[in-house]
Amino acid sequence: MHSYPDARSVIAAHAPDEPVILNRPHAAKRAARFFIEKFPGKVLYAVKANPSPDLIGILWNAGIEHYDVASIAEVRLVRENLPDAQLCFMHPIKTRRAIAEAYHQHGCKTFSLDTLEELEKIVEACRDPQTGEPAADLRLCVRLRVSSEFSELSLAAKFGCDLLEAPALLQTARQHCDWLGVCFHVGSQAMSPFAFVQAMDRARAAIAEASVVIDMIDVGGGFPSIYPGMEPPPLEDYFQIIHQHFEALPIAYNAELWCEPGRALCAEYSSLIVQVEKRRGDELYINDGAYGALYDAAHVNWKFPVRALEDDLRDPLMDFAFYGPTCDDADYMAGPFPLPSDIQAGDYIEVGMLGAYGAAMKTGFNGFGNAEQFIVEDEPMASLFDGSRSRPEADNVVNLR
Numbered sequence: 001m002h003s004y005p006d007a008r009s010v011i012a013a014h015a016p017d018e019p020v021i022l023n024r025p026h027a028a029k030r031a032a033r034f035f036i037e038k039f040p041g042k043v044l045y046a047v048k049a050n051p052s053p054d055l056i057g058i059l060w061n062a063g064i065e066h067y068d069v070a071s072i073a074e075v076r077l078v079r080e081n082l083p084d085a086q087l088c089f090m091h092p093i094k095t096r097r098a099i100a101e102a103y104h105q106h107g108c109k110t111f112s113l114d115t116l117e118e119l120e121k122i123v124e125a126c127r128d129p130q131t132g133e134p135a136a137d138l139r140l141c142v143r144l145r146v147s148s149e150f151s152e153l154s155l156a157a158k159f160g161c162d163l164l165e166a167p168a169l170l171q172t173a174r175q176h177c178d179w180l181g182v183c184f185h186v187g188s189q190a191m192s193p194f195a196f197v198q199a200m201d202r203a204r205a206a207i208a209e210a211s212v213v214i215d216m217i218d219v220g221g222g223f224p225s226i227y228p229g230m231e232p233p234p235l236e237d238y239f240q241i242i243h244q245h246f247e248a249l250p251i252a253y254n255a256e257l258w259c260e261p262g263r264a265l266c267a268e269y270s271s272l273i274v275q276v277e278k279r280r281g282d283e284l285y286i287n288d289g290a291y292g293a294l295y296d297a298a299h300v301n302w303k304f305p306v307r308a309l310e311d312d313l314r315d316p317l318m319d320f321a322f323y324g325p326t327c328d329d330a331d332y333m334a335g336p337f338p339l340p341s342d343i344q345a346g347d348y349i350e351v352g353m354l355g356a357y358g359a360a361m362k363t364g365f366n367g368f369g370n371a372e373q374f375i376v377e378d379e380p381m382a383s384l385f386d387g388s389r390s391r392p393e394a395d396n397v398v399n400l401r
């Protein structure tokens with residue numbers, strides 16, 4: 001992939017009339033090193049946040065060896081790209097065929113579940129096809145439902161067993177494996193470390209009630225990135241509180257602590273160049289949107305940082321809303337996106353922080369899915385990992401530029 005200093009040099013070289021994704025390998029590598037060095041346990045990458053093979057390779061080279069996969073396609077993708085990676089199938093609802101392929105063909109031993117039915121599926125699908133013997137090397141994780149009250153995007157409704165069901169499920173699962181974990185997800189973009197405190201309190205209650213030996217606690221994803229209006233406390237505060245509460249859990253003395261960040265590892269990896277195709281007052285019609293990398297900007301009104309890429313725009317900023325390229329009224333992003341008030345059709349805009357749940361969301365709807373990709377060397381539009389410190393004890397302090 002060709003590399004450029006920044007977005008401006010990409011438009012100077014290509015004058016692109018389709019959206020362009022800009023990738024910053026150094027930013028993904030920096031985030032991975034930060035987690036590996038500072039999280040007091042094992043770090044899995046949640047592949048759904050951005051399944052790009054280039055990104056997965058960067059994370060692997062930075063030292064991320066475990067991958068949280070949620071579909072058989074993600075299992076195959078990671079296995080094809082990383083023959084030695086550890087795969088953990090953390091979607092609590094899987095088909096028997098997906099489980100069997102993951103286990104027998106791709107060496108995936110770790111599976112999550114939140115019901116007895118799923119436990120039964122996993123046990124059956126992983127039997128030795130010749131002898132019918134049950135698998136002796138399964139690693140099972142019971143997913144607990146926890147609150148999403150501190151998070152910007154809830155993951156509380158869909159998955160996870162509740163505190164009444166958990167003890168019996170933990171006891172039954174324990175009979176089918178030599179290694180049993182508890183996992184949960186506090187919701188994406190958790191804006192307070194206390195999200196993890198209340199989740200770990202629930203885990204403690206479930207474990208105490210079940211009185212089984214627990215070999216692993218997986219605190220899931222939810223680690224925040226930084227966006228306009230969403231500036232989280234230092235990640236080190238999250239790590240410290242998680243470590244403290246982990247140490248106090250009634251679990252095996254050699255129990256492992258895991259986390260599964262998606263967003264925090266890759267949000268800074270990508271930005272997007274879009275072109276203004278028409279202006280109508282304070283609305284800009286741009287060439288990417290709700291069915292493209294700006295899915296979250298449209299559907300959950302997520303705020304992403306923007307900057308105009310033309311040197312001749314000098315007027316003060318005003319707030320704009322965006323329309324995407326498809327013929328659908330829903331292809332609308334309210335923003336507001338502050339841009340120079342003299343911006344007009346033909347001008348380019350860079351939208352930042354789209355490495356997580358951005359670049360991964362592009363569809364081909366209405367014929368608008370294309371995007372070339374280039375590497376750029378400049379800093380992401382915001383970073384939790386660029387080394388600027390506002391508190392001496394915290395590394396990941398933020399510098400919005």
Ligand SMILES: *Cc1c(COP(=O)(O)O)cnc(C)c1O
Nearest residue numbers: 046188221222223260261262263
């Ligand atoms: C989506 C997901 C993640 C990643 O969540 P982030 O908020 O992006 O960190 C981790 N684990 C599971 C099971 C998930 O579904």
